[in-house]
Amino acid sequence: MQSYEERLTAPRSWWVIAALIGVACALMLLPLGTLPMLGGLIGGAALAAVAVSAYGSVRIRVVGDALIAGDAKIPAAALGEAWVLDREETVAWRTHKADVRAFMLLRSYIGTAVRVEITDPADPTPYAYLSTREPERLVAALAAVRT
Template sequence: MQPSASSPAPSPAPAPAPHFDERLTAPRSWWLIAGLLGLSGGLVMFPLGTVPMLGGLIVAAVLAGAAVSSYGSARIRVVAGSLVAGDARIPVSALGAVEVLDAEEARAWRMHKADPRAFMLMRSYVTRAVRIEVTDPSDPTPYVYLSSREPEALAEALEAVRAGAED
C-alpha cells in the first residue's frame, strides 16, 4: 500500500474545557405561563374562526416561548482564564475576593447594598449568588454580582483558575 500523496491537515486545537458552566434556565412554571399565553392568544382569535384561532394560538405560544427562552438563556462560565457571564468577559487576573452569598445576603446585595456601578447578572428565581471584587484599577466596576444555583462550585472554579495562573 502506498502512502497518500496528500497529507491530512492538522486539526485545530480543541477548545479548553470550562472549569464551570451554568445556564440560568427559567423555571418550569414560566413555561406553563408561556403555554397559557398561547392558549389565550387562541381564545382571543376564536370568534374569527378555526384558522385564525390556530394562528393566534401558535403565534402567541411562539412569542411567549421565545421570551422565556431568551431570558432563561443566561450563562456563566469560567473558561480559558476568563469569567464569562452573559455578555461580559472578565480575565480572572482582574478579579479579587470571591464571596458566596446565601439567600438573605444575596437579597441584600440586590437591594440596599447594591452599587449602581456593579455588573449584575441576576435572576429573580435563583436565590443564591456570588459577589466578586474587581481589582482592575482602570475599571470603574467595583464588583460583579452573579446569581448562581451552585455558588460554591463557581467560587472553587475561579480559585482553581487563579491558582493555575500563578503556577
C-alpha cells in the same frame, strides 16, 4: 485548572405561562374564526416560548483564564475575592446593598448568588453579582483561576 459552566435556565412554571399566553391569544382571536384562533394559539405560545428560552439561555463560565458571565468577559487578572451569598445576602446585594456601577447578572428565580470583586483600576465596576445555583462550585473555580 478547574472549569465551570452553568446555564441559568428559566423555571418550569414559566413554560406553563408561555402555553397559557398562547391560549389567551387564541381566545382573543376566537371571534374571528377557527383558523385565526389556531394561529393565535400557535403564534402566541411560540413567541412566549422564545422569550422564556432567550431569558433562560444566559451562561456563566470559567474558561481558561477568564470569567464569562452573559456578555461580560472578565480576565482572571481583574478578579478579586469571591463570596458565596446565602439567600438573605442575595436579596440584600440586589436591593439596598447594591452599587449602581456593579455588573449584575441577576435572575430573581435563583435564590443564591456569588459576589466577585473586580480589582482592575481602569474598570469602574466594583464587583460582579452573579446569580447561580451552585455558588460553592463557582467560587472554587474562580479561586483556581486566580492562582
